[in-house]
Amino acid sequence: MSEEFAPQKDYRLSKNIAPEHYDLTIWTDLQDLKFSGTVEISLRIGTDTSTVVLNSLALEFSEVSLHSYALQNTQTPSATEIDDTRQRVIFTFPDVLPANSTARLKIAFKADVSSQMMGYYRSTGGKDSKTVYALTQFQPTAARRAFPCWDEPNFKATFAITMISRKDTVNISNMPVAHEEVYTPQLEVEEGSWIANTFASLLHPSDWKITTFETTPPMSSYIIAYANGPFEYIESSYKSTLSGKVRPLRFYGTANAIPHAQFALDTVTKIMPIYEQMFDIEYPLPKLDIFAVDDFDLGGMENWGLVICRTQYLLHDPTSNDVQNQQSVASMVGHEVAHMWFGDITTMEWWDNLYLNEGFATLMGDKAILGKRVWPEWKPDSEFLGSSFFQARQLDAKLSSHPVEVECPNEDSILQIFDALSYAKAASVLRMLSSHVGEHQFLKGVSIYLKKHLYKNAVTKDLWEGIQAATNLDIPKIMDTWIKEMGYPVLTVTETEDGLHIRQDRFLETGPAEEKHNQIIWTVPLSILTVSDDGKPTVQKHIFDTRENFYSLETSKVFKLNVDTTGFYAVQYSPERLVRLGRTAALPDSPFSLSDRIGLVWDASALAKAGYAPVSSAFALIRMLQGEKEYFVWDTIATNIEEIVSTWYEKPQVVELLNAFRRDLFVPVVKRLGLKYSISDSPNDRLLRTLAVRQAAAAGNPEVVAELKAWYAHLLQTGNDSKIPSELQGVTFKVGVGEGGRPEWEYAKQLASNPKNPAQGVAALYAVGASKDLGLAEETFQFALTGVRDQDIPRCLSGLQQNPLTRKFLAERVKDRFDELEKRYAGTFNFKRFIEVSFRYLSSDKDYEATAAFLKDRDTAAYDQALRQSLDNIKTRAAWVKRSTEELTEWLKRRPEGER
Known part of the structure; x- marks a missing residue:
């Protein structure tokens, strides 16, 4: 919670000492998978003190010294305390540093380039999936794993980053390269320095190079980024509509990613000038890169000047007209680039205001407001409802919901608020405000807010002041309940003659x-x-x-x-x-x-x-809307019927009645649109065809199932996927595995391990869980834990969760391996996903009691929100089954006689 609302808490670093500038040098050895470095931090001392406290975790220190400009001396610590619980290091120095003085702290450190997808870690990719490279992921509290720092968003400072690496690799960071040189003995390196001593210890120092980047503007530690590896790039540029300045734009990745990079790069090129106009603020950095990586805990990350995303969310086959994949890429790029203003230029004071970053980026970037200006044919405002608005309402309807602005007392709680409330509810209530005051006035107020807090931190009242200045309305009165309270209302309408x-x-x-x-x-x-x-x-x-x-x-x-x-x-x-x-x-x-x-x-x-x-x-x-032609209405119908089928999954007689209703709804759409895609199709018809085929297949329509089975059989026999439209790859794989045996399962597993592109790999990951054979389900579970990337395990397990025959099996197997999984994924976003995938779609009181009892005596602090929300979901589904089974069955049985 920010200081505006509560006194300084023990989990927050004292502002008595604050960093103003970092000189950070990182030495990366991809052969030994180790990194080392030095950081020299210019400090401002507020009051007399002899201790310096900053964040650090899993780093080994070799040299520490502090130069006081007031005392004109350099000290080494008289004591060093490592506090892993609060993720800090405390240095105590012999001489007291006087108030209102400056100092320079120097620390040499080292650690392994781990595989944990946080801090400075390694990923493997390339055509053979064996290319090793290193990159950072610091949000929310992992910069401290890469270098000692004041790792809180309101400790903004400038950063000058230098990377030392093997000369045949590429270094990238937030800022452009200032200069780069291969090491020679004549290179000017401070004698006796850590860098000089390290070079002196090498057998072949000329195999290494030094890359120095330009200094950043003031920024928070969590959006610092750097990477080292055998990267390639394609390049574009855009011209600022505010200044006329031309800025380079690049897409980085391993060689196999580059042929699929153009759509994402084109998207950045389109949207940068639009954002500048929208906010009336020019993008302040000299360049912007996006970087596709193979292993990443989040979908994407808004590092200033170096956006990093998973390959699955950035790559698009240039020969494909798959609208959904184009939308997915555009959504990811739009969201992360919006953060260049919301989060990077102006940053929330503390994580309780995460929504100031994520809600805005969701609304502006990957959903409604930007889309109307760039892709109106995609009907982005209506798409927003299914992807964000109602997702948020479903979560906020639970007793275990939380306010958009929620206290974050420690690292565990910070990780847990990266959810549909901080993203989708925040975006939804901001959209509501924009609609109420008018989009033009709303954006004018947002611009006022951003300009007032350039390179600074902000809290909720700062945003309301900006919009209030543009509208002359009492914005806190309108918005406080939506941000500070959990839940939302149902308005019950009673009619009279008069109103x-x-x-x-x-x-x-x-x-x-x-x-x-x-x-x-x-x-x-x-x-x-x-x-x-x-x-x-x-x-x-x-x-x-x-x-x-x-x-x-x-x-x-x-x-x-x-x-x-x-x-x-x-x-x-x-x-x-x-x-x-x-x-x-x-x-x-x-x-x-x-x-x-x-x-x-x-x-x-x-x-x-x-x-x-x-x-x-x-x-x-729903029955009255059977003549509807719009995809997004049909998608809404499908989503809600799917939830009912999922809830009643243990009552096959009800499921068959529901599937008959589904077939009546969607098979006519399949017959009208057919299974073949044409370049002349509208986005609406492409999306609607895909949806209808998926629903008809899930409901067991024999003609559609037979066609998909034949497509998968041809792929299995020939290795040629030309019969399968890219939009129907997922449902084809699922039907092929679900209706087949071991050969079909083995082939999907092979594709999951070695796909020809990320989309194929994702489809196969879900499909391996579709088998009706419990023996293959066990093999799928083992494959998920040992054979796929950590980031993809939840996808693989989701296939088991979506399969009604293996949903309870999955819950029991996760319980069996719970301690191992918790230890393996502690501190990552992944463990929360394990909880949700494994338990929240159960549907009986017995399941609720068993799940609650299993977790009762565990320390669940790191995932208590996901646990409570999952338990609430089980309870709601169980109550719905008890309350509505009879009524649902009766309506479905007499449905054919009903009026249209």
């Missing part, structure tokens, strides 16, 4: 909130669409900040709350009104927008799941 009586209560997936959970009254930016007799739509905007209120309108006419589904709340209408809304939504010239129709389906489904309404009401609405 609408609306009441707000907390929405919980376990059902209507009890009084103890219903204390918050949100300030709701309420929008109401009304349609006149001549079909003309009108939008009313209100601020609804009481428990109940009345709004006048003619209820005999068409109306709908939450225009374009911008408000972060659910709406419960009467059953009769929902039917009328469905009929209006199904009209060819419906006054309801695409986002309106998506919101209607999501709300009806969420209310049914939580017991506010019968499941039949959601299904009736």
